[in-house]
Amino acid sequence: MTTIDLRSDTVTRPTPAMRAVMNDAPVGDDVFGDDPTVNKLEERVAHLLGKEAALFVPSGTMSNQIAVNIHTHPGDELLCDLNCHIYNYEAGGPAVLSGVTCRTLDGDHGILDLSQLEDQIRNPDDPHLVKTRMVALENTHNRGGGRIYPIEKIEAISRWARKHGLIMHLDGARLWNAIVATGIAAREWAKHFDTVSVCFSKGLGAPAGSALAGPKATIAKARRVRKLFGGGMRQVGILAAACIYAMDHHVERLADDHRNAQIIARAIADIPGLHLEPPEVDTNLIWFRVDREVGNAKDITARLKEAGILVHAAGSQKMRACTHLDVSKAQAEQTAEMLRKVVATPARVS
Ligand SMILES: Cc1ncc(COP(=O)(O)O)c(C=O)c1O
Numbered sequence: 303m304t305t306i307d308l309r310s311d312t313v314t315r316p317t318p319a320m321r322a323v324m325n326d327a328p329v330g331d332d333v334f335g336d337d338p339t340v341n342k343l344e345e346r347v348a349h350l351l352g353k354e355a356a357l358f359v360p361s362g363t364m365s366n367q368i369a370v371n372i373h374t375h376p377g378d379e380l381l382c383d384l385n386c387h388i389y390n391y392e393a394g395g396p397a398v399l400s401g402v403t404c405r406t407l408d409g410d411h412g413i414l415d416l417s418q419l420e421d422q423i424r425n426p427d428d429p430h431l432v433k434t435r436m437v438a439l440e441n442t443h444n445r446g447g448g449r450i451y452p453i454e455k456i457e458a459i460s461r462w463a464r465k466h467g468l469i470m471h472l473d474g475a476r477l478w479n480a481i482v483a484t485g486i487a488a489r490e491w492a493k494h495f496d497t498v499s500v501c502f503s504k505g506l507g508a509p510a511g512s513a514l515a516g517p518k519a520t521i522a523k524a525r526r527v528r529k530l531f532g533g534g535m536r537q538v539g540i541l542a543a544a545c546i547y548a549m550d551h552h553v554e555r556l557a558d559d560h561r562n563a564q565i566i567a568r569a570i571a572d573i574p575g576l577h578l579e580p581p582e583v584d585t586n587l588i589w590f591r592v593d594r595e596v597g598n599a600k601d602i603t604a605r606l607k608e609a610g611i612l613v614h615a616a617g618s619q620k621m622r623a624c625t626h627l628d629v630s631k632a633q634a635e636q637t638a639e640m641l642r643k644v645v646a647t648p649a650r651v652s
Pocket residue numbers: 312360361362363364366387388440442443444473475476501503512
């Protein structure tokens with residue numbers, strides 16, 4: 303039985319063609335700046351995002367945490383959505399690595415509106431208070447159900463932030479999905495931010511890697527912090543080659559993942575007892591809630607697993623399925639069918 307792994311888009315494996323370019327990649331010591339393939343990737347990313355420079359790092363978490371570190375001082379405050387990755391899934395990085403507190407605001411499935419931020423800047427002259435220094439947004443928003451940030455909202459937040467001297471950072475781990483779904487170019491999104499992180503190991507299918515892009519002087523600082531955080535790698539052109547390959551071959555095809563996500567989403571919308579959250583699926587992440595009457599996330603996950611389908615139980619009643627490079631249209635249809643069967647069959651009493 304072939305497993306259909308919908309737990310995350312990070313589970314993809316490098317394709318044979320990707321492995322071939324990895325094998326052939328020219329390499330050097332990247333801590334010395336000598337790896338030609340890494341240098342090429344960094345130039346490509348910077349150009350694509352309309353920034354002066356970019357830095358290759360091992361993971362999206364490191365990209366984000368380097369950004370927080372270079373933009374802040376201990377005792378500063380970061381404004382972000384309550385469900386964002388930087389706050390929830392990076393092991394308390396802002397506090398641990400940078401002495402920064404996160405002030406979270408409850409966005410609409412991850413999407414903040416300027417009106418929620420406007421009153422949040424603390425008086426810098428009051429010695430009691432932390433200093434509000436930066437804003438971090440996430441696009442697409444993972445826990446927000448893969449939602450795409452409306453660009454007008456980003457524009458408004460950015461204009462306000464710049465007026466008040468706040469730094470803007472974008473966690474663009476899945477910015478590629480937003481680019482493909484909207485047709486809005488990478489640099490159009492990126493121009494509203496001081497720094498942008500992107501990932502190659504989610505929908506793009508590379509085995510690892512992320513990049514942080516921004517002004518030259520900022521990225522020079524980031525290079526130092528990457529070393530501090532233990533992210534200086536050596537002949538890492540073999541990974542950068544996979545990332546370049548992914549940018550060349552795996553971006554446009556994200557539209558397939560979005561179409562396949564719709565197949566699963568439509569089934570969920572039709573199955574009594576399951577509810578899409580949010581009700582519209584914008585990209586490749588499908589979050590849904592299970593009514594207690596039809597079971598719980600753990601039970602449904604276990605029963606799907608028996609049928610060779612892996613999904614993520616994200617709490618007692620909440621689940622996530624995620625389409626990607628290694629999930630075909632037929633497998634999305636098979637998943638939709640199996641969900642119908644599993645939810646229609648009463649749970650076994652164990
Ligand atoms: C929105 C978002 N940002 C950042 C990351 C972190 O990426 P990594 O797992 O490479 O550290 C993830 C990982 O899933 C993510 O979903």
